[in-house]
Amino acid sequence: MENYQAWVQDDIAPFSNLKYKSIKYPTINEKELIIETKAATLNFADLLLSSGMYQSNPKTPFVPGFEVAGTVKECSADSKFAVGDRVVAATTVFRSGRHGSFGEYCVASENLAYKLPEEISYEVGAAILMAYLTSDFALHRRAQLKKDEIVLVNAAAGGVGISAVQLAKIEGARVIAAVGSDEKKKFIQQFEPDLVINYQKENLKDVVEEKFGKRSVNVFYDQVGGEPYEEGIRLLSSEGRALIVGFASGNIPSQLLSYLLVKNISIMGVFMISFENDDKEYLETRMKIIFDRYLNKTIKPVYETINFDEIIKYLELIGSRKTIGRIVEKLDQLNLREDTLITVSYTHLTLPT
Numbered sequence: 001m002e003n004y005q006a007w008v009q010d011d012i013a014p015f016s017n018l019k020y021k022s023i024k025y026p027t028i029n030e031k032e033l034i035i036e037t038k039a040a041t042l043n044f045a046d047l048l049l050s051s052g053m054y055q056s057n058p059k060t061p062f063v064p065g066f067e068v069a070g071t072v073k074e075c076s077a078d079s080k081f082a083v084g085d086r087v088v089a090a091t092t093v094f095r096s097g098r099h100g101s102f103g104e105y106c107v108a109s110e111n112l113a114y115k116l117p118e119e120i121s122y123e124v125g126a127a128i129l130m131a132y133l134t135s136d137f138a139l140h141r142r143a144q145l146k147k148d149e150i151v152l153v154n155a156a157a158g159g160v161g162i163s164a165v166q167l168a169k170i171e172g173a174r175v176i177a178a179v180g181s182d183e184k185k186k187f188i189q190q191f192e193p194d195l196v197i198n199y200q201k202e203n204l205k206d207v208v209e210e211k212f213g214k215r216s217v218n219v220f221y222d223q224v225g226g227e228p229y230e231e232g233i234r235l236l237s238s239e240g241r242a243l244i245v246g247f248a249s250g251n252i253p254s255q256l257l258s259y260l261l262v263k264n265i266s267i268m269g270v271f272m273i274s275f276e277n278d279d280k281e282y283l284e285t286r287m288k289i290i291f292d293r294y295l296n297k298t299i300k301p302v303y304e305t306i307n308f309d310e311i312i313k314y315l316e317l318i319g320s321r322k323t324i325g326r327i328v329e330k331l332d333q334l335n336l337r338e339d340t341l342i343t344v345s346y347t348h349l350t351l352p353t
Helices: 044-050 122-142 159-170 182-191 204-212 226-233 257-263 272-278 280-295 308-319
Strands: 003-009 017-024 032-042 067-074 086-091 105-115 150-153 174-179 195-198 217-222 236-244 266-269 303-307 326-330 340-343
Touching: 017 308, 032 086, 032 122, 032 308, 044 308, 067 105, 067 122, 086 122, 105 272, 105 280, 122 159, 122 217, 122 236, 122 266, 122 272, 122 280, 122 303, 122 326, 150 159, 159 174, 159 182, 159 217, 174 182, 174 204, 182 195, 195 204, 204 226, 217 226, 226 236, 236 257, 272 280, 303 308, 308 326
Parallel strands: 150 174, 150 217, 174 195, 217 236, 236 266, 303 326
Antiparallel strands: 003 017, 017 340, 032 067, 032 105, 032 326, 067 086, 086 105
8 A cells, every 4th residue: 555545644734724635555663563443532732733732743744643543564573463353552653653643544652552352443543542641640649649539630622631620539638620611511410520620701719718727739730831830839738749741821931949949749641642652551551540530430431423535624713622532533434625715713722932
């Protein structure tokens, strides 16, 4: 095979264009897989990648898409995988690879690929992968969350936030879910957080202190950055832990180190992708636990399935924070005409200059 069809990014710019077109079929390096895409998850990081704001950026042209569920098309002779295996995986765009999951095929790291049980659909597998593995890594490995500790989750109605709420409750923690609308406040109640706050209408500090007292939060799970991060830090108890999962606001905060010093607060980075080489066995073990939890119905991924030609529309909705849960595109039959052009508008995004 010489070429395959995908949404291709030819240039990196704030107002980028994705074209549905042919791109050269990839070759794989050691410990890599070529996966035939069955489902792919949309992420805020795809917007950062397209605009050149992600921490590592591939050379153009490239195909976005960080997560995939599909079947192994090619693997090395000594691989633990076999052609035809059902898998979920992180694509190599995490480390500047050019073949993400918004196409018929993609390239993934073997160390960040996991066999998908037959009982779990490709769509569910894609919805689970990075959301639950990230939150599990954050709460279990980094924060070492304990029973009855108080956890504040920012952006709790997003795909990653929902996973954090569910996993924290499983560990017996008391959960504060912070969301940005009344619709999301009503939605997140089904997962039984101990307190839900619409930070657009309510004062986060006042509501938390009224319920739990001053500086009562033990673990702060933040994927937003900016002002919400600053507010959350001020609620942490002595020896509290702040988990830095991402910066969806586009505002990467500068930290007042003197405050951390006198309050005995720990700031913890959460980037489980680095365990691709540091401790891949740990991630594999935790992924199996997560799949078991889904099969035992102790976790419930929330996702919306969309068509392949709706990717751009939903990337914009993610950027404007109008989605709940995860967005999974299902790649069945590709009916788009080659060289179809769809412009990605970033008018709703606040990206650093």
